[in-house]
Amino acid sequence: MSTEGLDPRILESTEKGDPRAELAAVRTGLAFERARQAADRTLMAILRTSLTLIAFGFGAFQVAVLFVLDSSVPVDPVAVLRTVRLFGFVLILLGVSLLAAGIVAHLVYLRRLRAHRAVLAARRIVPAPLDPPGSVILVVALLLLLLGCAAAVDMLLRPAGGA
Secondary structure, eight states: OOOTTOOHHHHHHHHTTOTHHHHHHHHHHHHHHHHHHHHHHHHHHHHHHHHHHHHHHHHHHHHHHHHHHOTTSOOOHHHHHHHHHHHHHHHHHHHHHHHHHHHHHHHHHHHHHHHHHHHHHHTTSSOOOOOOOOOHHHHHHHHHHHHHHHHHHHHHHSOTTOO
């Protein structure tokens, strides 16, 4: 690790042969990285749950359409499709809402984490932060959010009595 940008007291104690101060700065810097990775894992868990809700909601509607198209089953097709459409739409809405809330919470947490690290870097307790790589999981979460919205719109635009 480079000692550039560290508190002079840390550098002074390191120059005196006490590696504890530099190791403390390294541990603190690594703790920020672990916290960022934990935030990504939390978003992945939210994404998995949202994907399950969206897929189940859309899948339930598709199964109901197939069920209604089977002429051997004596049911009122319009009533079945309306009921299952509502059920599926609610599941999709829950999945999309959960994902939107998870994305917002993720972004808020990362902003707070960056601000806290910037304060410690300004006090020269930890090295200045490097530009973190972009979050792939955040991009995937945004794409799933769009997909969930598209599934909800598709369900709403289908006629009540048919596929």
